Ligand SMILES: NC(=O)C1=CN([C@@H]2O[C@H](COP(=O)(O)OP(=O)(O)OC[C@H]3O[C@@H](n4cnc5c(N)ncnc54)[C@H](O)[C@@H]3O)[C@@H](O)[C@H]2O)C=CC1
């Protein structure tokens with residue numbers, strides 16, 4: 001394959017699970033000189049010597065040029081771009097360990113789709129806080145990107161987002177290959193929240209699938225779920241178009257439709273009657289949605305955003321709502337007919353939207369736009 005970038009451009013990928021390894025393959029196939037960091041030395045050896053990551057990507061041959069190490073100093077040596085793909089809850093501790101080896105002008109890119117449970121922070125803001133770097137050097141990538149499909153070189157796309165368009169473009173140049181196309185935007189909030197929120201809707205889809213409900217129920221949840229995703233993200237400063245793009249609707253479709261999705265799978269097990277603890281035990285891989293439900297609902301409350309589907313997912317996880325009772329209600333506390341669009345609510349629901357907008361503006365002023373999920 002013809003390299004797209006100057007051979008020898010050093011990049012590091014931290015995290016050798018399914019997405020980190022797949023992304024390392026994308027970068028290597030695109031022509032970059034990639035060093036992948038795996039926590040376990042035996043996994044680093046399997047990747048470097050056997051060109052396999054059999055636990056996470058069974059049957060996939062990795063590119064010859066892709067090297068792996070369990071030493072952070074070696075992984076990060078000379079890396080111009082650092083891609084991070086560890087579970088969201090371990091990002092902070094991993095960054096603290098990596099910090100001494102990250103070069104001063106490196107771009108740091110989040111591949112993750114969670115929020116930090118303890119703080120509600122998005123991954124790029126954890127990166128900014130821990131590494132104390134300019135947001136212009138930080139990017140986030142999101143889109144319909146089920147790892148195993150991409151590892152099999154089935155074509156797809158993603159969006160690279162950064163406060164600096166130049167940074168987003170520099171990352172997109174490296175993160176592009178025959179089967180993977182990177183677009184760019186500067187809406188980091190919308191791009192990251194899109195990835196986080198679609199996991200919660202995929203849990204809901206899995207739940208109703210596990211119950212045995214059909215396509216109408218799922219289509220209604222996907223559609224109303226997108227409204228929740230958009231309302232929430234816009235309340236935190238995102239552009240609504242981002243949620244209609246690859247990082248929103250695109251990823252929502254992929255995750256809600258695919259049995260490869262861990263969030264969808266976890267939901268299905270809940271819908272089949274397994275308890276939360278049983279599901280956690282059965283999930284071998286990172287299931288970000290399970291940890292994101294609580295912090296997202298707290299953030300929603302702080303900005304007066306209604307998220308009835310996500311709230312019902314929380315209740316199913318807590319065992320207080322039967323999976324078969326999860327329904328795509330517009331609100332959890334009213335049976336009154338309501339407008340489908342938020343802007344219809346003014347006529348159909350006694351000025352609820354107007355009141356929501358006023359309350360949101362008031363809250364934003366109160367928090368000076370510096371809430372944990374905001375800019
Ligand atoms: N798998 C996928 O299709 C995609 C995943 N993502 C996101 O990528 C992120 C990583 O997910 P996956 O690679 O899928 O998860 P995974 O479960 O396949 O792999 C996670 C990796 O992190 C390692 N790990 C676990 N605890 C750790 C710790 N405390 N410190 C360092 N490493 C640790 C594991 O050993 C494993 O190598 C998540 O935020 C996920 O939402 C994004 C797009 C696609």
Ligand SMILES: O=C(CO)COP(=O)(O)O
Pocket residue numbers: 113143144145146147199202251254255260261262263264286287288
């Ligand atoms: O983000 C993903 C696809 O874009 C992967 O989804 P899961 O984490 O649910 O497997």
